[in-house]
Amino acid sequence: MTAVETDADVVLALEGIGRTYLSGEVEVAALAGVDLTVGRGEYVSIVGPSGSGKSTLLNILGLLDRPTSGSYRFEGLEVSGLDETERTAVRGRRIGFVFQAFHLLSHRSVLENVALSMLYTGVSSKDRTQRAREALASVGLEQRAEFTPTRLSGGERQRVAIARAIVADPALLLADEPTGNLDSKTSDSILGLFDGLRAGGLTIVMITHDASVAARADRSVRIRDGVLSAVGAAEHARGGSGGRLGTDSRGAAHQGAQS
Ligand SMILES: Nc1ncnc2c1ncn2[C@@H]1O[C@H](COP(=O)(O)OP(=O)(O)OP(=O)(O)O)[C@@H](O)[C@H]1O
Ligand SMILES: [Mg+2]
Numbered sequence: 386m387t388a389v390e391t392d393a394d395v396v397l398a399l400e401g402i403g404r405t406y407l408s409g410e411v412e413v414a415a416l417a418g419v420d421l422t423v424g425r426g427e428y429v430s431i432v433g434p435s436g437s438g439k440s441t442l443l444n445i446l447g448l449l450d451r452p453t454s455g456s457y458r459f460e461g462l463e464v465s466g467l468d469e470t471e472r473t474a475v476r477g478r479r480i481g482f483v484f485q486a487f488h489l490l491s492h493r494s495v496l497e498n499v500a501l502s503m504l505y506t507g508v509s510s511k512d513r514t515q516r517a518r519e520a521l522a523s524v525g526l527e528q529r530a531e532f533t534p535t536r537l538s539g540g541e542r543q544r545v546a547i548a549r550a551i552v553a554d555p556a557l558l559l560a561d562e563p564t565g566n567l568d569s570k571t572s573d574s575i576l577g578l579f580d581g582l583r584a585g586g587l588t589i590v591m592i593t594h595d596a597s598v599a600a601r602a603d604r605s606v607r608i609r610d611g612v613l614s615a616v617g618a619a620e621h622a623r624g625g626s627g628g629r630l631g632t633d634s635r636g637a638a639h640q641g642a643q644s
Contacts, residue, residue: 395461396557396588397446398422402455404441404611415441416611419455423590425556428583430591430599432616433608439592440561442608446590447480447559448472460556477505481550481558485565487542489534489549495521496530499549506553520548524578540571547578551587558582560591564598576601600624 402419405412415438423429433439444450445457448464457465464475489498500517508516521527524544534542543563550558560579564572580601583589591602599605600623605616 393461394424396423396425396427396459397590398456398458399445400456402442402445402452402457404438404445404450405453414611416445416452419611419613421606421613423557423588425588426583426586427604428579428589428591428602430593430602430605431608431613432593432596432599432605434594437608438611439594439608441611443559443561443590443592446557447482448476478553479556481553481555483543483546483550483558483560483563485562487534487539487546487566489542489545491533491535493533494530495526495532495534495537495545498534498545499552502549503553508553516552517548520552521545523551524548538571539567540575543567543571543575544578547575547582551582556588558587558589560589562593563591564593564595572598597624 399419399421402416402421403414404416405414407413419442421429431439431442441450445452448459451465455465456463459475460479462475464472467475490501493501496514496517499520500513503513503516518527518530521530524547526541526544526548529537529541529545534545537545543566547563558579563579564575567575576598579589579591583603589602591598593599599616600621604618605621607614607616
């Protein structure tokens, strides 16, 4: 960590996070001793094979699940101790989600899908609609506002999901395999949108099993069997095709947040 670092520079800080599941009599450690700090404006990718703990970690970061051990500070606030109402409030106002399977409401218009995500944030109906239109314009879909998602291509659906994720102006955008259902050309244009959001100052954590997707981020963290390790800069630049340059999980944690 650098001397100038303050809470305001850090969006999230995990320390010693563990998550175990009880599978019959056996305890399965999906995450163990995870340390990770993400600075404001940083774009971090987390790359790992199937079953390595990626979604478990994303669910904890997004306050959808609680760790069984460790500390999670989000924007300076220890969130593991909050009750569900408080966690829902933080999630709704400060965190946006993009998933592989889009998760749009098929019987609502594109505009409603985006506007409804602000339903419980205290924004008036008129302002919700206005902000939804702006968010759709920012992903190039203002012409599709009245369509239902069923009439859109996969790439367009993911654009709607991104508009929905950013419309409430979150502090953190979490993405779980956002290009997993898309062909390579469409993936590239979606990744271009993430690049643009990062350039605009948004903090992004993207989970992927694809090293070339992970390489779009400022830095990459590898997860394997629930344990994090840093991906070296050279390997990251090559899209993770090289040897293992990782350090231990504390290295991964403390490499971050200097921006
Ligand atoms: N509810 C659960 N109960 C028991 N074990 C679970 C549960 N959820 C996840 N696990 C286990 O935790 C480990 C990590 O799962 P996780 O879903 O986080 O992996 P992942 O990296 O997201 O995989 P994928 O790339 O396939 O989505 C796996 O061994 C999984 O079987
Ligand atoms: Mg997963």
